[in-house]
Amino acid sequence: MSILANKNxxxxxxxxxxKTGAFHTRACRAYxxxxxxxxxxxxKKAGQEMDGIPIFGTVREAKEATGANASVIYVxxxxxxxxxxxxxxxxxxxxxxxxxxxxxxxxxxxKSRMREMHSKTLLLGPNCPxxxxxxxxxxxxxxxxxxxxxxxxxxxxxxxxxxxxxKQLTDLxxxxxxxxxxxxxxxxxxxxxxxxxxxxxxxxxxxxxMIGEIGGTDEETAAEWARDNMTKxxxxxxxxxxxxxxxxxxxxxxxxxxGRGTAKxxxxxxxxxxxxxxxxxxxxxxxxxxxx
Numbered sequence: 248m249s250i251l252a253n254k255n256x257x258x259x260x261x262x263x264x265x266k267t268g269a270f271h272t273r274a275c276r277a278y279x280x281x282x283x284x285x286x287x288x289x290x291k292k293a294g295q296e297m298d299g300i301p302i303f304g305t306v307r308e309a310k311e312a313t314g315a316n317a318s319v320i321y322v323x324x325x326x327x328x329x330x331x332x333x334x335x336x337x338x339x340x341x342x343x344x345x346x347x348x349x350x351x352x353x354x355x356x357x358k359s360r361m362r363e364m365h366s367k368t369l370l371l372g373p374n375c376p377x378x379x380x381x382x383x384x385x386x387x388x389x390x391x392x393x394x395x396x397x398x399x400x401x402x403x404x405x406x407x408x409x410x411x412x413x414k415q416l417t418d419l420x421x422x423x424x425x426x427x428x429x430x431x432x433x434x435x436x437x438x439x440x441x442x443x444x445x446x447x448x449x450x451x452x453x454x455x456x457m458i459g460e461i462g463g464t465d466e467e468t469a470a471e472w473a474r475d476n477m478t479k480x481x482x483x484x485x486x487x488x489x490x491x492x493x494x495x496x497x498x499x500x501x502x503x504x505x506g507r508g509t510a511k512x513x514x515x516x517x518x519x520x521x522x523x524x525x526x527x528x529x530x531x532x533x534x535x536x537x538x539x
Contacts (some may be wrong), residue, residue, distance in 0.1 A: 249380035249425045250400070250445040251341055251369065252317060252454075254280055256384055259309045259318040259339075263287030266279060271345075273298065275319075278391040279384050285313035299344075306337040317341040319386050325492075327373060328353035328536035334360055334366045342436075343386050344372035356433035368438025370513035376428035383524045389413075389426065397422015400446035400537060401455050402439055403458035404431045405486060408528060412456050415532025421539075424452040426532035429459065438533065439469035447477055454480045456535050457522070461487035462508045467516040480538040482532050483517045483524045485510045 262268040264287060275474045276284050276298075286301055286309035293304035304308040306318060318339055320331040327346040334342040354373065361368070371378065377387015381394040390410060395417040403409040406462075409428045416423060426443050429435060439457055455477075459466035466485065473481050488510040517524050525534045 249383060250449050251371070251378055251425065251427065252384050252386055252443070254383045255382055256283055256317050256341070256386075257285045257313060257315040258283050258386060259286045259306060259315045259334075259414045260284060260300075260321065261288045261289055261306065261318055261334065262321035263300070264292055264295075264302065265321060265323075267345075269297065269450070271321065274391075275385045275387070278449075279382060283298070283384055285309075285315050288318075306333045306339070308373070309339050310339065315339070318343070320344040320346055320373075322346060322466075324348040324350070328357050331357050331373070332360060332371065335364070335366050335370070335422075338366075339368055340368045341371065343375070343377050344370065344430075344436075345375065345377060345387055346372075347374040349373050349432070351432075351434055354407075354432065354508030358434060371427070372430040372432075373511045376409060376437070377424075378425060378427045380425045381423055387428070389428070393417055393487045394426065395422035397450055398424050398453040400424050400442075400449070400452040400455040401426040402442040402446070402455065403428055403457070404439075404460050405458055408484070408486060411528055412458060413532045416456070416535065419530070419532050419536055421536060423448060423521060433463065438465045440465070440472045443469055443477060443481070445471055447479060452479065454482075454535060454539060456531060457481055457483045458531075459483065459485045459513060461485070461510050461513075464508065466513045470520040470522055471515045473522060481522045482531070482534045482538055483514075483522045484528055485513045485517070485524065486528070489525060
């Protein structure tokens with residue numbers, strides 16, 4: 248079992264012929280199952296191939312020809328929101344947007360349009376590293392060599408802290424059921440709480456590491472849901488304890504505004520909801536091990 252994607256997921260790469268899209272598509276194919284990546288999309292190169300993968304002019308054409316049910320987006324910021332909407336309108340099950348720097352207004356329009364359509368497409372990102380189910384599938388830019396098949400779920404706003412947590416778990420002999428990077432933009436798709444719900448329902452996940460950062464209240468919302476509904480232990484880490492108010496730290500959404508979204512308030516909420524936390528990112532793995 249896994250969440251969001253598995254060995255049967257069939258993927259379209261939007262922006263596959265660009266340098267970044269080509270590099271990571273090859274890396275993902277080499278990780279587990281090359282057959283998962285069925286098509287690329289580039290309107291200017293329709294009819295061509297790259298590494299044996301056919302390129303189509305639109306997502307809908309690619310879906311109809313290959314039976315794909317997911318896409319990953321490496322399109323540059325100016326066109327990334329339109330790429331997301333193209334995949335949503337093609338009614339794919341899952342869309343993962345890696346692109347960083349998409350204008351906030353563009354993403355507001357995307358989320359508004361998805362609500363108007365009552366879209367059932369799940370959006371991961373933007374500005375995220377993607378997801379990995381060890382030994383089954385990798386979609387995005389996560390380093391596969393640090394992962395190990397296991398029963399611990401990881402959900403994180405930070406790409407590099409995702410890798411840190413995964414490596415610590417692997418070194419402790421605790422593999423991952425799936426690791427999911429939700430991205431650090433202020434307007435994004437799946438939130439911590441959405442991924443916690445999926446892990447809670449997954450029979451092959453025994454516990455979860457939740458990594459957050461300053462800005463917004465998503466971590467608090469997830470903590471309250473976990474307190475009332477989660478049947479599995481969750482541990483947490485919040486980045487940005489020393490961040491000054493009004494200064495963006497790393498991600499576009501990582502900013503304390505009006506006294507809200509501080510690391511202190513998030514940590515207090517997590518602890519109050521029964522989620523044990525650490526202030527030291529080097530202790531994430533050991534903290535998780537201690538609750539098993």
